[in-house]
Amino acid sequence: MFRRSGKHPFEEEEASNYKYSAKKSEPPELPPRLFDSPLHSPLVSPMEEREESWKEEKISMQKMVEEEPETTLGEGVIFRGELSFERLLRIDGTFEGELLSQGKVIVGPKGKVKANINLREAIIEGEVVGNITVEEKLHLRGEASVQGDIRAKSLCVDEGVRIVGHLHISPLAS
DSSP: OOOOTTTTTSSSGGEEEETTTOOSSSOOOOOOOTTTOTTSSSTSSHHHHHHHHOOOHHHHHHHHHOOOOOOOEETTTTEEEEESSSSSHHHEEEEEEEEEEESSEEETOEEEEEEEEEEEEEHHHHHHSSOOSSSSSEEETOOOOEOEEEEEEEEEOTTTOOSSSEEEEEEEEE
C-alpha cells in the first residue's frame, strides 16, 4: 500500500480512494485480466471451457463406440459394392465401393476401406483410401491411415495418424 507524504506510516488510507476497493454492499470488482476476452466469464478460464468441451466430446464418442452396430463386416470379410445403412456400421474387414448414409461408421484397427465415404459421423482406426465427407465429426485414432481428401465440420486426430490429401475443416461446412 502506498502512503501519502505527510501521513503517519501506520495510519490507514480510506478504501473509497481506490478504484478496485471492496464496497460494503457488493462483492469486490476484480480488475480485468490481461488475456480475458469479453466473451469469456472471468470466473471460468478458456482452458477450463476447452476441458469441458473435450469431456463432452469424449462422452459422445464413447456413446457411439458403445452403441450396438446395425451391421458389422468382421475380419476376413470382403465386401464390394454400394452400402447404405441407417444407424451405425462397423468395418473390421475389407470394403470396396461406396458408403452412403446419414448414419455413422467405425473402421476398426484392422479394417480396410477403398471407397468414398459420405456420412454424418465417423471414427477411423484402420486404413481408408478415398475421399471422406462427414457432416459432423471425424475422429482419426490410433494408427489410422487416410489417402484422400477430407471434408468435415470437426476433426480430431491422434498422434501417429497418417493423412495424404487435402483437408477442408470448417464449422460452416455442410
